[in-house]
Amino acid sequence: QVQLVESGGGLVQAGGSLRLSCAASGRIFSSYVMGWFRQAPGKGREFVVAISRGGFTAVYADSVKGRFTISRDSAKNTVYLQMNSLKPEDTAVYYCAAETTDSILKSPSEYDYWGQGTQVTVSS
Numbered sequence: 338q339v340q341l342v343e344s345g346g347g348l349v350q351a352g353g354s355l356r357l358s359c360a361a362s363g364r365i366f367s368s369y370v371m372g373w374f375r376q377a378p379g380k381g382r383e384f385v386v387a388i389s390r391g392g393f394t395a396v397y398a399d400s401v402k403g404r405f406t407i408s409r410d411s412a413k414n415t416v417y418l419q420m421n422s423l424k425p426e427d428t429a430v431y432y433c434a435a436e437t438t439d440s441i442l443k444s445p446s447e448y449d450y451w452g453q454g455t456q457v458t459v460s461s
Contacts, residue, residue, distance in 0.1 A: 339363035339450050341433045346455030349423055353459070357418040359433030359452055366414040367391070370436050373407065373418050374445055375429035375457075382432070384443040388416065396441045401427075423459045430454040 345357040359371070372387035386407045388395045395407050406419040416433060434448035442448070 339366075339369060339435050341435060341450055341452035343431065343433045343452040343455040346431060346457045348458045348460065351423060351425055351459055351461050353423050354419070354421045355423065355457060357420065357431055357433075357455060357457075359416045359418075361414045361416070361435065366409075367411055368437060369450075370438065370441055371407075371409060371416040372434045372436070372442075372448060373416075374432045374434060374448075375427075376432070376454075377429040380429075382445045383429075384445070385431070386418065387441045387443070389441055390439075394441065396443070398443075420457070423457075425459045425461045427457060428459050429457060431457050 340362045342360045373385040374382050375385050376382045386397045388407045392409045404422045409416040432454045433452040435450040436448040
């Protein structure tokens with residue numbers, strides 16, 4: 338089992354940047370594919386990006402491609418989401434998640450562990 342704690346959310350103006358962090362504890366961090374999802378009010382949980390166990394492969398949603406960057410630091414058991422050129426439509430609660438398959442998956446139902454979420458609000 339793994340515990341996930343997100344941090345780094347906040348309020349930012351359109352065009353600004355934020356970096357989210359997700360600290361993992363418990364089982365070996367490298368055992369998990371790590372993903373970021375988001376959920377806006379009244380909407381379902383949406384895939385944002387995920388990164389492979391080794392950190393060499395990442396898959397992005399089209400809506401964030403070129404603006405967001407995921408990375409992971411195995412020494413710190415942490416995964417990061419650098420968000421640049423933020424837009425009001427990026428406003429949501431952002432969740433970190435972990436899954437134990439060997440594939441990068443986009444469906445929230447495939448993820449086994451979730452953090453509590455961190456709010457990101459982008460003002461226009």
